[in-house]
Amino acid sequence: MQNITSSKELKEAIQLLEVEQAANGQLFKEEFLITLESLKPIKLIEGTLKEIISSPYVTNNLLGTGVGLAAGYFSKKVVVGGSGNILRKLFGSFLQLGVTNLISQHPGAVKSFGMYVIEQIFSKKEGAQEQSE
Template identity: 40%
Template sequence: MKNKTEIEPIKAKIEHLKAKQAVEFIAFKEQLQVTYMSLKPLNLIKSTLAEVTSSPDIRNHLIQGLVGIAGGYLSKKILIGASSNWFKQIAGTLVQFFITKKIVQKEEEILGETELE
């Protein structure tokens, strides 16, 4: 049979490891909760919107795109109207595409000049 002196350090080490395991398990549960909360769809949307609104580059490109799309859409409605002719609808879509592209290019030129000043 082993000595009592040989068993005591092993028992102490086991108790120390059990305490360490309990502390690490609590930390793991807390981190799991934080990760779960950050992966909820609503929180993902909130964090993405916060990034978009805080970054001036993303905001400028978003505004550029929206202005271009709106300009192209309005030009299609003005030039083509509500035609039921499929040829006019295709032509209207092409007009919308090219006008949107030109608006975005002009905005990039304007913004590029103002950034240089």
Template identity: 35%
Template sequence: METVYNIDTLNQRIQLLENRQTEEWCSIKDEIEDIKQNLKPLNLIRNTVEEINETVGFKSHLAQSAMSIGIGYLAKRFVVGKSDNMFKGILGSVLQLVVTNLVSQPQ
């Protein structure tokens, strides 16, 4: 940086730096919002399914549907487990349906 010898130039430099700081702060806030969106459980599952599809090469709707159903089933087993309670069974089935539908929907 060059040396500033008058007040007008100094004020201009200060204004430029303040503008730069505001722009960078807005950029940081946007990045944080993107990170928060990506860390939501549903988005984590969707991103994982998409990465698996890209890595393995699943292009057919049948393979993607099978993965969605599998993830829904795992969600049901994780939350409800093996229970003989009818209410828990119904709740688990609804959860499985919801998770399967959410995962299979495009973003």
């Protein structure tokens, strides 16, 4: 910065600094609003969910766990049904736990078995259709 020798130069320098301060203040306000918007709880949750969904490992793991829970629940319902027998309910709970753990820990094997069963069902239908023609 140059030396100021007159009051006119001093006033001009002050005006320049005031304009610069106003511009910096406006930039600061804009950055503050952007930061404030990004720190809202819904934005944090949304960002976290996007990261989780975009990760294939987490998605596959959640899918396997969800299928395991559903299969365990349905296996318990099939075994227990509407029974009031305490031993049957206890057995159903253990069965649910076992099926849930088995499916959630080995989703690839369950998927392969499911594909095999579906393939067998459709191959039987195709064979039956060919014989009827």
